[in-house]
Structures are given as structure tokens and as C-alpha cells.
Amino acid sequence: MKAMLSSISTTNDETERLLGFSDAVFAIAMTFLALDLGAVPENLGQPGGPTTADFLHENIPDYAVYFGTFLLVGFLWWRHHLMFRYIKRSSGGILWTNTLMLALVAMLPYPASVVSEAPNSGLALLMLLVPLTAIGLLMWLQWEIAVRGHLVIPNLPKPYVSYVRAQVMASPIVLALASCAATYSWLNDSTLARRIAFGMWTLLIILPVVLRRIYPTPDHAYQVDVDQLSDKWQSLEDRQKEETTRIRGLLARLRNGSDTDRIKVLTDGVVAIAVTILALQLRPPPHNEPITDEAILDNLANVPAWTYFVTFVLITLFWRGHVRIFTYLRGADPVVLWLNLIFLMFISFLPIAAAINARDVAVPALSFYLLMMFLTGLAMAVLGQYGSRARNLTVELGTPTERLIATIRSATAVSAFLIALILVVAFDSPVLSNVIWVIFIVAGRLSAYLVKRDREARTPSAA
Secondary structure (H helix, E strand, O other): OOEEEEEOOOOOOOOOOHHHHHHHHHHHHHOOOOOOOOOOOOOOOOOOOOOOHHHHHHHHHHHHHHHHHHHHHHHHHHHHHHHOOOEOOOOOOHHHHHHHHHHHHOOOOHHHHHHHHHOOOOHHHHHHHHHHHHHHHHHHHHHHHHHHEEEEEEEEOOOOOOHHHHHHHHHHHHHHHHHHHHHHHHEEEEHHHHHHHHHHHHHHHHHHHHHHHOOOOOOOOOEEEHHHHHOOOOOOOOOOHHHHHHHHEEEHHHEEOOOOOHHHHHHHHHHHHHHHHHHHHOOOOOOOOOOHHHHHHHHHHOOOOOHHHHHHHHHHHHHHHHHHHHHEOEEEEHHHHHHHHHHHHHHHHHHHHHHHHHHHHOHHHHHHHHHHHHHHHHHHHHHHHHHHOOOOHHHHOHHHHHHHHHHHHHHHHHHHHHHHHHHHHHHHHHHHHHHHHHHHHHOOOOOOOHHHHHHHHHHOOOO
16 A cells, blocks of 8 residues: 555654644643633532522633633634644744644633633733734744745645635634734723624634635645655555555545544543543542541541542543544544534533532532533534434444444433433432433443344354
């Protein structure tokens, strides 16, 4: 099989570590955005303490900032992903601009928390927009360095260069305009200017669409044979399986398609960090009090160990579902990227929902927890269903029984939490949430039975 330099591949020998580090920083920053979403009060839902409804209402601005910032950072990661499908070599300029960009990405939770604390402040908004603008500018600079330094795929046609440039430059332009509006709001105490600054973020969706009319998306992947290049270019990978050849052929004909390597790296990073953050709920006794045996036992009785383990298991189940989806989903298009970002957005939010549920045993807190689980499962199910129907992105999905099992798993991920939510709210009984495990066990046994029956049907009986 000929070795290829291709825009389908998202990793390369020379950029693999750079991209792995970049994806890790993006994943950590995106996940840490949820750390400061309002500390859950110790007396939540208890006499004298706030109700869950009051707490959630009070923190609506924080959650709005989180969701908006998460998607914005995810959008910037997407631009980074797009560039490095064509950038196949590194240099000092690429390394330094990428390092500066990641330094700004990593500190984004700080200005985001300031905006959460002061959502009506133009200065606070400016503190968030300035680093975001700088991140976009540094990405733009990276692309120009790569093109002028011949670090992209050799002989990359001009329309490809123009398309990527237009998509990358859209972000800093929009964010710079929003920064100007935020600056005016700060200096003149203008509510209208602040709202305009917030509203201009929607241009991040509109402007790339407009630019695609001027600089159209390439109709197919660009790739060259490594054997036809000078010795300084090395093979991206050494793949010899016929399946890989077939998938590459499908993706080469797909408009703006790529492989899923970086998506999986980002997802693994976000999920790993999310489940680790769960452990922050397990706090030791206060340092300002004597640490006696009684204090330790009291602490053990009050730490939300059950919520921690249950949530850890559920997030792990979501991750396993994601792994199953991407065993057959071998390609990515913009829809896959957006659906995956939405899935990760809810995954990152689950530790907050778990902390609320751990502090308040009342129905509203549990309902909110189940709602977040349902939305996470729904996002994963939609991703899986879209992937299974996007024939240009998938490999063979298996036998009819295997496809049925995949559908059962998707339905279970959604229905279990929805049914539990309805029962808990309708009967005002938290104990009914355990129906989740009943549904999971029944679905698991059904899947096992179908697998066994399918295996027996395909195995010739003994003579």
C-alpha cells in the first residue's frame, strides 16, 4: 500500500506529540470551565438553607457563561483541528505560537469565572474576549507560518489554502469586533454595547457560512504519494489493511471529511478529567478543627461516596458507549464534530449535577441530576444514530442482530434516565430513581441473549 500525505489524517509522525499535548490542554480547559459554577452550599435543601430551585435560578448566569464559553472553546479547537489536517510538519515558529496559544487556552477558566461573577460588567466580558481573540490570531499566524514555511502537504492547491485561511481568520475578526463593543461598554457603562458584544458571538456561526460562499469547501480530500516526494517527508502511518484503504477512499470523496483520531483523544481527555473532578466532592475534615477519630467517622458518614461512585460508573458507561460508536464510525464531518462537542459539554457538567444531588436529597436536586444524565445520553444516542446512518463515515455495522443490539443500547441510554425522571417527579419519590439499574440490567440481559442466539444461529450444528 502506498504511503500517503492526506488531509484525511489528523495526526502525523512529526506533529503527533504536538497535537496530543494541544488536545490535552483543550480538554482540561474545557472541563475546568465547570469548576467555578457556584459552590454548592452545605445546607442545600435543608432547613434554613436554599432550595435547589433557588440555587439553580441564582446560578443561571454562571451556567449560561459555561455553556457559551465551552462551545466557543470547542469551536476554536475545531479550527485547530482543521489547520493540522493540512499541516504535516513542525517548526520553531509553529511550536512557539502553539505554546502561546495553549497558555491562553489553559487560563480561560479564570476570565470565564470573572464573567460569571459579574455578568453585567463590560470589563469582565473584555477580560474573556481578549484572550479568545488572541487565541484566534495565533491560530491564524500558525497557518501563515505553515504555508510560507512549506510545512503543509506539498503542492497544496491555492483553493485549499484560501479555504482554511478564511475559516481560521473568521474567529479573531468576530472576537475582535466583540472586544471593541465590550471596551465601549466598559468605558461608557453601556448596556446596549455589552449586549451587542454578547450577540456578536453568533457571527462565529454565520461568518464561516458566508465565507464558504467566497472560499468554497474543497470537494475532496487532498493527498499525495510520499514516494513522489523528497526524502524529508515521511509516511504518516504504516497501514496495510484493506479496510483502511476502503475507508480512506470513502473519506476522500466526502466533502470536508477527516478521520476520528483527534476526536477520540479529546473525548478521552474530557471524560478522564470529568471523572477525576468527581473526587473533589470527597473532601477531608476541615483543617481548622481537631482531626479526631470521631471527626474522621463523621466525615466518612457525610462525604457523598454513593453519588461519587454512581456518577463515576454512569460516566464510564457513557464513555464505553462512545467507544462502541467509534469502532464503526471511522470518519468525521461537521455534524459529527458538533454532536461530539455537545456530548462532551454535558459530560463536563455532570460533576456539578452530582455535587448538587449529593448535598440535597430532595426531589428537585435528583430531578436536575437525572435531567443532565438524560441529556448526556440523548447527545450520545443522536451521535450514534447519525453515525450509523452516515454511510460514508461508517464501516460495516455487522449482522442485523448486532445492529439491533446497538439500537437497544442507544435507547437504554436515553429511556432509563427519562423514565426515572418522570417517575421521581410524578410520585415525588427519590427511591424510584433506582429503576435506572433495572432498565440497564434488563437491557444488558436482553443484549446477551440476542448475542448468544445469533452466535448459535451462525454456528453449524454438530452432525
